[in-house]
Amino acid sequence: MKHSVETIHIYHTNDIHSHFDSWPQISKYLISQKQKHAEMHETSFRFDIGDHVDRFHPFTEGTSGKGNVALLNQAEYDAITIGNNEGITLSKKALNELYIGADFDVVLCNLNDSDRFTPKWINRYKIYDSEQGIRIGVIGATAMYEQFYSQLGWVITEPRSELIKVAREIRGEVDIIICLSHMGIHEDRLLAEESETIDVILGAHTHHLFTEGEMVDETLLAATGKFGEYVGHVEILFDNQAEKVVGKKASVIHVQQLPTDEEDRNEVHKLMVAGYEAMDEKVFYNHTALRQELFGPSALATFFGAALLAYTETDCAMFNAGIFLGNLEAGWVTKRHLHALLPHPINPCIITLDGAELQEVYALSTTPNWPETEIKGLGFRGTIMGSMMYEALYLNEEGELIAGGRIVRPGKTFTLATLDMFTFGYFFPLLKDAPKEYVMPELIRDIVAWYGKKLAMDSMGYLDGNE
Structure with missing residues (x-):
């Protein structure tokens, strides 16, 4: 017999970013709650809202x-839906x-193959039935990084309009619509204002936390912050007789409130070991130890600058010393070593600049307080900026800026290789709209691997030619 009002329980996570320290507790909690609700003949679901994957962690890599x-x-x-870490830090094949x-x-409605074909692993929406026959439609979308997706061979479309379209499409088939949104808090609020058909938006991307949810018009927004610090719980009350939602509320559970034991800690350690073992493959032999320096030139920075310049074939290169999280020791360099050195999901970028623009960028890069600046997000997995490093870019004795052996003057064109995080407008506003090409899917550690192999091959060729 149907109860007049049925409660739908939704548990959700977002932006775990491969922070697995609390994952055993989260996993056990979700399973136990599922079992509890099943025993009480209640309906429950578990959703992840993207960026579960983050290549900074050895297990993920x-x-x-x-x-x-x-x-x-x-x-x-x-x-689940995907975040930008799944979408643009992995190759299309991966x-x-x-x-x-x-x-x-x-569940994802705004990503297609380059020929507009939806891959088999993507569902534009899914419809689930509750214990009492209530139909729950689930839709999802991810943030629109158009140029990144395009260079990887994907077609990404504006998420809000796609979500509204799909919600309208299925509204007649379902009683409740839940949106898995990896768009960010601002976009979620706009979506709630624009759509009259979505009941709950589970959010992500901007790492926002709603301890009790947020109502925007008739839509409930819920989100759990980042790194698995919280698990979200949304309850939707549906009146079967009135055939409508009559209540909804959101709460979060702090993982520190969940029980843990030695077995959990061992499980986390096993994930790290499994990742290390998977990355023990030798990449190239390094004859001389390359040391890092956070606030000045170093052999490691020189090596990386040369690698960046050689790979991109640009006039000059610029990057920050804070990207190096250690030294590159002499001996065989494995994938594990390169990952530990450069764990960031950061791609190189080739930017075309007028001489006046390059002068402005160079001047801004010498901002005195930048080396001590803490960086969070943007793909950066270190702590602080460190000094700015340059390759084939310097001031001569007359104070003129030289790039690729040429004096930098207005009216002349130059190509600059840098890190994608400098193109988002936070540090160098000029670079946001400058003509650019992202090097994808190669991450900066892949460039080091390529250059190390190249030096080894060049050395072998040189020796063979002199035998």
């Missing part, structure tokens, strides 16, 4: 993200293969 999918399977998630073997649905 070593398994190309498939380890993350296995963890989501173990925790018995029902559906993303197409990521969810093979997933026991959950991937």
